[in-house]
Amino acid sequence: xxxxxxxxxxxxxxxxGLKRGHRARPLEWMIEQLIQFVSxxxxxxxxxxxxxxxxxxxxxxxxxxxxxxxRPSLSMDEAMKLPEADLRKYLNMTQSEFAxxxxxxxxxxxxxxxxxxxxxxxxxxxxxxxxxxxxxxxPYQWSGYTQPEYIWQPVGTIHKYNIVPLLVGSLKVSFIALxxxxxxxxxxxxxxxxxxxxxxxxWLKPAIELLAGxxxxxxxxxxxxxxxxxxxxxxxxxxxxxxxLAGIALGLAVIPLVFSIAEDALTSVPRSYTQxxxxxxxxxxxxxxxxxxxxxxxxxxxxxxxxxxxxxxETMIVLMTSSASIISWNIFDSARPITASIAAELAEAxxxxxxxxxxxxxxxxxFTVTFLLNLIGDVVVHRLKRRLEGKA
Amino acid sequence: xxxxPTARMxxxxxxxxxxxxxxxxxxxxxxxxxxxxxxxLVDISLKIRENxxxxxxxxxxxxxxxxxxxxxxxxxxxxxxxxxxxxEIGGHNIxxxxxxxxxxxxxxxxxxxxxxxxxxxxxxxxxxxxRLHGMTKKSDLDATVERSLRQAALWEEVKDRLHSSGLGxxxxxxxxxxxxRAVAIQPEILLMDEPASALDPLATAKIEELVLDLKKDxxxxxxxxxxxxxARVSDYTAFFYLGKLVEFNTTRKVFTNPSHKQTxxxxxGRFG
Amino acid sequence: xxxxxxxxxxxxxAHFHRSRFDAWxxxxxxxxxxxxYLIIAILLLILGNIVLNGYSHFSWRFLTGGADRGMYDPExxxxxxxxxxxxxxxxxxxxxxxxxGVITALYMTEYAHSTxxxxxxxRGAVANLAGVPSIVFGLFGWGFxxxxxxxxxxxxxxxEAAKAVWGKPALIWASLTLAVMTLPVVIVATExxxxxxxxxxxxxxxxxxxTKLQTVLRIVLPQAMxxxxxxxxxxxxxxxxxxxxxxxxxxxxxxxxxxxxxTDPFMDLGYHVFILSTQSPNIEQTRPLLYATVMALLLLTFxxxxxxxxxRAQMRRKLRAxx
Numbered sequence: 012x013x014x015x016x017x018x019x020x021x022x023x024x025x026x027x028g029l030k031r032g033h034r035a036r037p038l039e040w041m042i043e044q045l046i047q048f049v050s051x052x053x054x055x056x057x058x059x060x061x062x063x064x065x066x067x068x069x070x071x072x073x074x075x076x077x078x079x080x081x082r083p084s085l086s087m088d089e090a091m092k093l094p095e096a097d098l099r100k101y102l103n104m105t106q107s108e109f110a111x112x113x114x115x116x117x118x119x120x121x122x123x124x125x126x127x128x129x130x131x132x133x134x135x136x137x138x139x140x141x142x143x144x145x146x147x148x149x150p151y152q153w154s155g156y157t158q159p160e161y162i163w164q165p166v167g168t169i170h171k172y173n174i175v176p177l178l179v180g181s182l183k184v185s186f187i188a189l190x191x192x193x194x195x196x197x198x199x200x201x202x203x204x205x206x207x208x209x210x211x212x213x214w215l216k217p218a219i220e221l222l223a224g225x226x227x228x229x230x231x232x233x234x235x236x237x238x239x240x241x242x243x244x245x246x247x248x249x250x251x252x253x254x255x256l257a258g259i260a261l262g263l264a265v266i267p268l269v270f271s272i273a274e275d276a277l278t279s280v281p282r283s284y285t286q287x288x289x290x291x292x293x294x295x296x297x298x299x300x301x302x303x304x305x306x307x308x309x310x311x312x313x314x315x316x317x318x319x320x321x322x323x324x325e326t327m328i329v330l331m332t333s334s335a336s337i338i339s340w341n342i343f344d345s346a347r348p349i350t351a352s353i354a355a356e357l358a359e360a361x362x363x364x365x366x367x368x369x370x371x372x373x374x375x376x377x378f379t380v381t382f383l384l385n386l387i388g389d390v391v392v393h394r395l396k397r398r399l400e401g402k403a
Numbered sequence: 404x405x406x407x408p409t410a411r412m413x414x415x416x417x418x419x420x421x422x423x424x425x426x427x428x429x430x431x432x433x434x435x436x437x438x439x440x441x442x443x444l445v446d447i448s449l450k451i452r453e454n455x456x457x458x459x460x461x462x463x464x465x466x467x468x469x470x471x472x473x474x475x476x477x478x479x480x481x482x483x484x485x486x487x488x489x490x491e492i493g494g495h496n497i498x499x500x501x502x503x504x505x506x507x508x509x510x511x512x513x514x515x516x517x518x519x520x521x522x523x524x525x526x527x528x529x530x531x532x533x534r535l536h537g538m539t540k541k542s543d544l545d546a547t548v549e550r551s552l553r554q555a556a557l558w559e560e561v562k563d564r565l566h567s568s569g570l571g572x573x574x575x576x577x578x579x580x581x582x583x584r585a586v587a588i589q590p591e592i593l594l595m596d597e598p599a600s601a602l603d604p605l606a607t608a609k610i611e612e613l614v615l616d617l618k619k620d621x622x623x624x625x626x627x628x629x630x631x632x633x634a635r636v637s638d639y640t641a642f643f644y645l646g647k648l649v650e651f652n653t654t655r656k657v658f659t660n661p662s663h664k665q666t667x668x669x670x671x672g673r674f675g
Numbered sequence: 676x677x678x679x680x681x682x683x684x685x686x687x688x689a690h691f692h693r694s695r696f697d698a699w700x701x702x703x704x705x706x707x708x709x710x711x712y713l714i715i716a717i718l719l720l721i722l723g724n725i726v727l728n729g730y731s732h733f734s735w736r737f738l739t740g741g742a743d744r745g746m747y748d749p750e751x752x753x754x755x756x757x758x759x760x761x762x763x764x765x766x767x768x769x770x771x772x773x774x775x776g777v778i779t780a781l782y783m784t785e786y787a788h789s790t791x792x793x794x795x796x797x798r799g800a801v802a803n804l805a806g807v808p809s810i811v812f813g814l815f816g817w818g819f820x821x822x823x824x825x826x827x828x829x830x831x832x833x834x835e836a837a838k839a840v841w842g843k844p845a846l847i848w849a850s851l852t853l854a855v856m857t858l859p860v861v862i863v864a865t866e867x868x869x870x871x872x873x874x875x876x877x878x879x880x881x882x883x884x885x886t887k888l889q890t891v892l893r894i895v896l897p898q899a900m901x902x903x904x905x906x907x908x909x910x911x912x913x914x915x916x917x918x919x920x921x922x923x924x925x926x927x928x929x930x931x932x933x934x935x936x937x938t939d940p941f942m943d944l945g946y947h948v949f950i951l952s953t954q955s956p957n958i959e960q961t962r963p964l965l966y967a968t969v970m971a972l973l974l975l976t977f978x979x980x981x982x983x984x985x986x987r988a989q990m991r992r993k994l995r996a997x998x
Binding site for chain 1: 697699700703704706707708709710711713714715717718721724725774775778779781782783786787793796797800801802803804805806807808809810811812813814815817818819823855858859862886887888912915916917918919922923945946948949952953958962965969972973976977980984
């Protein structure tokens with residue numbers, strides 16, 4: 012711009028520069044579009060996570076996989092008479108694989124199939140497709156067992172993929188974690204937000220939040236090496252790595268989360284509430300218990316829900332402190348949560364195979380459940396904040 | 404003329420007895436502004452002259468600040484604002500589709516109610532806009548910074564500490580720094596939104612002196628809730644009430660012989 | 676006028692001193708206080724145990740030694756490859772996540788209408804992303820980055836190569852997976868910093884004829900810098916100890932070379948703790964090594980956390996001085 016004496020010279024220029032609109036700065040306009048596009052990346056990522064985790068699980072969800080160790084075989088003539096789609100299904104090939112294969116290799120595959128079925132397995136279960144929903148969720152009396160059972164055993168000739176033991180394992184460990192973490196974290200939240208001396212509070216809060224800075228692998232290591240021995244000596248149980256140990260260790264990871272959400276909710280209750288109660292002659296704990304806690308109750312609930320979501324999704328701790336997948340209501344028995352199974356088994360699963368796909372299905376399930384739990388927690392926290400700020 | 408006590412009081416207050424008849428530069432025609440469904444300004448029509456001081460007065464919430472912010476389109480920053488009617492500056496409707504708001508704001512500067520210097524040095528506060536608008540030579544910058552600070556009557560007070568933070572100044576100095584910052588890019592019009600409302604009487608007096616001084620070079624529109632201030636500094640006064648323009652005339656006329664009862668009640672302090 | 680006889684005489688105040696021992700108050704404070712100090716005691720116990728067992732083995736040789744002469748041998752094994760691996764994945768992650776996170780926060784606070792549908796969806800996505808279990812990020816990284824992007828890159832760039840170049844666990848895929856995971860941390864921290872900047876500064880800049888972008892770049896961003904820095908450090912300290920997302924995307928149990936290319940796999944401190952705890956042929960023998968490795972990991976994450984806390988405190992003090 013020009014820096015002439017005000018008004019005199021500029022007046023003759025008039026206000027012409029005014030009439031340009033946003034076209035005057037195309038670069039800026041482009042950058043703004045770019046900013047908007049980049050800002051959608053969080054949405055895109057959530058969408059991609061959903062798509063790419065479910066994509067791998069889709070054949071299981073649609074019932075297209077067949078895990079039978081032995082399948083009835085057709086003779087070469089019969090196989091060649093099949094329509095293409097059925098032949099592809101029979102050979103358990105994907106569309107692109109089938110399109111690439113020439114007639115020669117198709118014939119070879121059919122032969123291989125006949126050969127493999129020739130090596131007879133006597134086990135009646137070998138013909139089962141264990142990826143069917145009935146086998147994923149329902150009990151079955153496997154050969155050698157005396158009664159129908161839920162079994163997760165993705166190795167051997169017959170892969171048993173019943174996910175119920177994993178679900179039970181996840182829930183059991185998470186509930187133990189909550190039972191341990193909730194009282195402690197809530198107690199601490201009440202103490203720090205309502206009762207503690209402000210000078211001490213300055214130290215207590217960051218100290219508890221420091222616990223969140225411990226990587227979960229470190230908690231897992233500590234549980235496995237130190238806590239396992241200690242708890243075994245105290246309780247005298249036989250299985251060293253069990254659901255109880257996993258739950259306590261997991262609880263340590265959940266405490267800081269529950270604490271900070273609950274503390275936040277309790278602190279956001281206006282001070283005037285407490286002061287009014289104190290002015291009426293109630294003691295500090297009466298004010299906390301009768302006035303502040305009820306007002307912040309939704310926040311406490313949200314803390315529990317979010318803590319549960321965190322416990323369900325935590326991986327390294329349960330991976331290091333759990334072993335066999337057993338359904339049992341005894342907390343001192345071993346348990347194997349979903350996350351531990353995924354982490355331990357994905358590397359061994361055949362790429363694109365049924366085991367691999369079932370693990371992805373479990374991942375998708377985990378994603379959905381934690382999504383819902385987080386949604387509930389966030390909505391509750393939001394509502395509470397708005398109510399306490401007097402906006403609702 | 405001066406037979407009522409009101410008029411006598413106003414007579415003492417009003418500084419310039421003759422309002423200059425300069426060219427009209429801002430034409431506001433039937434301007435209405437809505438916040439969502441609520442109508443904050445109702446069919447305002449007003450012509451503002453060049454190189455004079457025009458004061459907007461009225462009780463809180465009457466829309467005077469809102470109207471001021473229409474003049475450099477600062478209301479664009481607020482969600483859900485809709486404007487009907489037109490506002491022409493220098494013959495161009497500033498709400499026309501082709502208008503470049505940035506160019507508009509370069510020419511229509513603004514000083515806010517709460518002083519808001521950038522958290523930078525005094526020098527950088529002023530050089531900020533100059534650099535944005537293409538002034539890069541150090542000597543040019545130095546000269547303009549000094550000129551602006553002199554115009555804002557701040558030079559003598561800060562010349563030794565140009566590179567210390569603008570936030571270290573007193574409230575009145577900060578506000579004058581904001582004025583210096585606004586005049587540095589030489590706008591034609593300077594909008595002032597209650598520039599002295601947060602200041603003590605001494606600092607206020609300095610700002611008022613400054614306003615009278617600046618009107619040689621700039622067209623000034625000032626919003627104030629202080630009637631004495633309006634009477635002291637302005638040549639024309641517009642009185643707003645509940646989003647409507649009640650009266651617009653020379654300051655002398657508005658304060659000595661208002662044509663509306665409401666105006667009279669307000670300027671004599673019976674309500675507001 | 677009739678006078679009302681003053682029949683009411685206030686009862687004399689008995690005493691302001693505590694009349695009786697308030698058992699409930701004592702109990703309540705005692706129990707909640709005990710919870711608080713129990714948590715801190717557990718924390719101290721963990722830290723104390725690790726430091727007491729780890730420091731004797733924690734030496735310069737340990738920090739700079741490699742793993743090529745046997746990673747389970749406490750006499751020779753060091754953690755240099757793991758430190759370099761962890762540092763590389765963190766640095767790469769920061770390069771990816773900071774720009775995207777900061778731009779998203781800028782869009783949400785500076786550009787979009789605060790009530791618009793777009794903003795609400797972004798906010799929901801951010802909250803959701805923050806709650807996705809880390810193992811699901813691992814699955815996603817494997818399925819999307821490695822198997823989708825990586826494999827397609829191989830088909831395009833190296834159609835003749837016998838072995839996958841991009842379509843295998845690699846530093847870049849682990850970093851990208853972690854970047855997706857820590858995106859909410861950066862967005863939330865930056866947003867908070869942006870919101871704490873007085874609105875008057877933006878108005879002042881715009882009223883001087885600065886464009887929105889100029890205002891954002893020259894006024895808003897410099898002011899938000901400490902907040903962005905905190906967000907970055909928090910993201911780093913969160914990512915530094917994470918193992919689950921890199922299990923399938925880049926970390927390997929043994930790769931004694933230091934990672935040199937984006938496509939190299941790497942050893943990682945956290946993953947190494949897992950390996951040493953679970954795969955060691957002789958846990959008693961490797962115990963000092965394990966403790967020292969845990970200590971190295973903790974030092975790294977705690978230093979980062981302390982840095983974040985200090986920067987945040989500094990920023991708060993500065994803001995308070997401004998207002």
